[in-house]
Amino acid sequence: xxxxxxxxxxxxxxxxxxxxxxxxxxxxxxxxxxxxxxxxxxxxxxxxxxxxxxxxxxxxxxxxxxxxxxxxxxxxxxxxxxxxxxxxxxxxxxxxxxxxxxxxxxxxxxxxxxxxxxxxxxxxxxxxxxxxxxxxxxxxxxxxxxxxxxxxxxxxxxxxxxxxxxxxxxxxxxxxxxxxxxxxxxxxxxxxxxxxxxxxxxxxxxxxxxxxxxxxxxxxxxxxxxxxxxxxxxxxxxxxxxxxxxxxxxxxxxxxxxxxxxxxxxxxxxxxxxxxxxxxxxxxxxxxxxxxxxxxxxxxxxxxxxxxxxxxxxxxxxxxxxxxxxxxxxxxxxxxxxxxxxxxxxxxxxxxxxxxxxxxxxxxxxxxxxxxxxxxxxxxxxxxxxxxxxxxxxxxxxxxxxxxxxxxxxxxxxxxxxxxxxxxxxxxxxxxxxxxxxxxxxxxxxxxxxxxxxxxxxxxxxx
Numbered sequence: 361x362x363x364x365x366x367x368x369x370x371x372x373x374x375x376x377x378x379x380x381x382x383x384x385x386x387x388x389x390x391x392x393x394x395x396x397x398x399x400x401x402x403x404x405x406x407x408x409x410x411x412x413x414x415x416x417x418x419x420x421x422x423x424x425x426x427x428x429x430x431x432x433x434x435x436x437x438x439x440x441x442x443x444x445x446x447x448x449x450x451x452x453x454x455x456x457x458x459x460x461x462x463x464x465x466x467x468x469x470x471x472x473x474x475x476x477x478x479x480x481x482x483x484x485x486x487x488x489x490x491x492x493x494x495x496x497x498x499x500x501x502x503x504x505x506x507x508x509x510x511x512x513x514x515x516x517x518x519x520x521x522x523x524x525x526x527x528x529x530x531x532x533x534x535x536x537x538x539x540x541x542x543x544x545x546x547x548x549x550x551x552x553x554x555x556x557x558x559x560x561x562x563x564x565x566x567x568x569x570x571x572x573x574x575x576x577x578x579x580x581x582x583x584x585x586x587x588x589x590x591x592x593x594x595x596x597x598x599x600x601x602x603x604x605x606x607x608x609x610x611x612x613x614x615x616x617x618x619x620x621x622x623x624x625x626x627x628x629x630x631x632x633x634x635x636x637x638x639x640x641x642x643x644x645x646x647x648x649x650x651x652x653x654x655x656x657x658x659x660x661x662x663x664x665x666x667x668x669x670x671x672x673x674x675x676x677x678x679x680x681x682x683x684x685x686x687x688x689x690x691x692x693x694x695x696x697x698x699x700x701x702x703x704x705x706x707x708x709x710x711x712x713x714x715x716x717x718x719x720x721x722x723x724x725x726x727x728x729x730x731x732x733x734x735x736x737x738x739x740x741x742x743x744x745x746x747x748x749x750x751x752x753x754x755x756x757x758x759x760x761x762x763x764x765x766x767x768x769x770x771x772x773x774x775x776x777x778x779x780x781x782x783x784x785x786x787x788x789x790x791x792x793x794x795x796x797x798x799x800x801x802x803x804x805x806x807x808x809x810x811x812x813x814x815x816x817x818x819x820x821x822x823x
Contacts, residue, residue: 362770363764363765363768363769363770363772363773364760364761364764366770366773366774366777367435367439367440367764367765367768367773368760369777370435370439370773370776370777370780371432371435371439371440372743372746373777373780373781373784374428374431374432374435374780374784375432375742375746376739376742376743377428377784377788378425378428378429378431378432379738379739379742380735380738380739381421381422381424381425381428381791382425382500382548383544383547383548383550383551383552383734383738384418384421384548384551384552384555385418385421385422385425385496385548386496386497386500386544386545386547386548386549386551386552387547387548387549387550387551387552387553387588388414388417388418388421388552388555388556389418389489389492389493389496389497390493390497390548390549390552391414391552391553391556391580391584392411392414392415392418392489392492392493393486393489393490393492393493394580395407395410395411395414395580396408396411396485396486396489397486397490399411399482399486400482400483400486406572406573406576407576409570409573409803410573410576410577410803411489412803413573413802413803414556414577415473416798417555417559417795417798417799419470419474420791420794420795420798421791421795422470424787424790424791426467427787428784428787431780433455436451438765438768438776439764439765439768439773439776440753440763440764440765441765441766441767441768442762442763442764442765442766443753443754443758443763443764445522446521446522446523446754446757446758446763447509447522447523447754447757447758448522449522449523449524449525450509450515450516450523450524450525450531451506451509451510453525453528453531454502454503454505454506454531455502455503455506457502458498458499458502458503458506461498461502462495462496462498462499462501462502463495463499465491465494465495465498466491466492466495466496466498466499467495469488469489469491469492469495470488470492472488473485473488473489473492476488497545497548500541500544500545500548501537501541504537504540504541504544505531505532505534505537507540508534508536508537508540509531509534509754510749510753510754510755511536511540511606511607511745511749511755512534512535512536512606512607512755513754513755513756513757514527514530514531514534515527515528515529515530515531515534518757523754523757523758535602535606536602536606539595539598539599539602540599542591542595543592543595543596543599546588546591546592546595547588547592547734547737547738547741548588549584549585549587549588549591549592550585550588550589550592550701550734550737551734551735551738552584552588553581553582553584553585553588553589553705554581554585554701554704554727554730554731554733554734555731555734556577556578556580556581556584557578557581557582557585557704557705557708557727557730557731558727558728558729558730558731559577559728559731559799560574560575560577560578560581560727561578561723561724561725561727561728562724562728562799563802564578564717564718564724565721565724565725565728568802569802569803570802570803573803575718578708578712578717579712582705582708582709582712583709585701585704585705585708586705586706586709589698589701589702589705590702592698593698593702596695596698597652600652600653601652601653601654601655604653604654604661607748607749607755608661608662608667609664609667609671609680609681609682609748610682610687610748610749611653611661612661612662612663612664612667613664613681613682613683613684613687613688613748614687614688614691614744614748615627615649615661615688615691616630616632616639616642616684616688617649617661617662617663617664618632618637618638618639618663618664618665619663619664619665619666620660620661620662620663620666621649621650621660621661621663622650622658622659622660622661623646623647623649623650623651623657623658623659624647624649624650624653624659624660624661625644625645625646625647625648625649626644626645626648626649626652627642627643627644627649627688628643628644628645629641629642629643630642630643630644630688632684632685632688634683634684634685637664637665637681649661664681664684667680668680668681675756678751678759679751680751682747682748682749682750682751683747683750686743686744686747687744687747687748690740690741690743690744690747691740691744691748693736693737693740694736694737694740694741694744697733697734697736697737697740698737700730700733701730701733701734701737704726704727704730704733707723707726708723708727711723
């Protein structure tokens with residue numbers, strides 16, 4: 361492989377690894393803020409123990425996310441200097457605001473939350489966690505503003521061989537941001553809910569001490585997860601409709617749609633000949649892709665061949681088709697994982713209402729394994745998003761091949777790739793070890809426990 365492919369591989373590895381931690385931070389921070397607010401309002405020590413237990417796991421995850429995020433920014437200067445030169449005036453602004461505003465807000469209040477248990481009042485301490493949650497999600501927003509410029513560039517002018525910002529407000533109101541950010545936000549909620557649900561299920565299976573904490577955590581996670589999964593699916597649908605209009609080649613690759621169709625059929629399974637751009641074997645549902653794209657049974661979805669010809673006229677000779685197989689299968693892994701998550705939370709809600717989930721060992725085991733589902737969806741979703749944009753690093757403005765550093769050799773990129781991969785492997789091992797260790801330890805439980813309340817003990821439903 362040449363320096364370009366190695367640089368792309370390195371950024372892919374570091375990005376997927378970093379995003380392994382981000383959604384859990386986003387969703388778990390809100391979960392903790394809600395729990396601590398309930399503790400302040402009720403004074404029930406059970407909720408305090410819940411906050412402290414899940415807070416430990418949050419801190420481990422947060423620390424790993426920070427370490428891996430820093431490495432990504434170094435790569436822009438090391439491996440992608442031409443990209444930094446071309447769009448640094450635009451891309452650097454939201455990243456600088458993210459670091460100076462959102463991350464400092466998040467990290468400052470996280471320190472107050474961590475060391476302020478016995479020094480701050482209950483209300484002030486709960487406020488610090490809300491500020492952590494707000495800071496974390498604002499941080500994600502600014503990063504997605506930067507990424508959305510790569511997907512759908514706005515607010516710029518080409519001058520002296522560079523893209524320079526001429527409308528900061530246009531950057532903030534980029535339509536792509538407001539379909540992408542809600543999807544990431546609710547993906548965070550979903551990730552946190554399945555994480556809490558799985559660990560709670562483990563302790564219910566093991567009949568660990570402090571059962572009130574595990575029952576309440578399980579019930580809260582079901583409700584939190586139901587909200588997250590439904591909204592992430594709905595927002596994903598909106599994002600896909602936006603993609604049909606603004607990145608039609610990505611949607612065509614995600615569906616292995618070689619030629620335009622009206623109405624368009626959705627692929628359930630396609631084995632394609634990517635070189636010759638044709639189906640070898642395919643199972644398609646007639647009209648469904650048009651329904652998903654336009655909310656009606658008619659509507660053209662453009663195919664790869666027609667878009668390739670269109671882009672050649674617009675941008676000049678070249679291959680504008682992204683890797684179809686990667687885009688197609690990662691899209692299905694993301695959607696499939698989402699459907700399985702919906703099934704898990706719906707079954708969990710049914711068993712919670714029936715008040716017999718603690719006797720359903722098979723479901724508790726399923727919930728434990730379900731922790732993996734949002735991570736699969738998150739990772740494959742990002743791969744599909746970035747690979748499906750190829751060959752562009754900034755859609756319509758700069759190709760990925762033109763963005764790599766010209767002075768970095770293949771050997772240098774290979775060396776840094778090996779070092780980062782080994783280092784991240786060690787960090788991943790440390791993260792799994794620490795999360796497992798503290799998840800198995802359980803809570804700082806008292807000597808005696810009140811009985812677990814049923815859902816109907818107080819006016820109908822009690823979480």
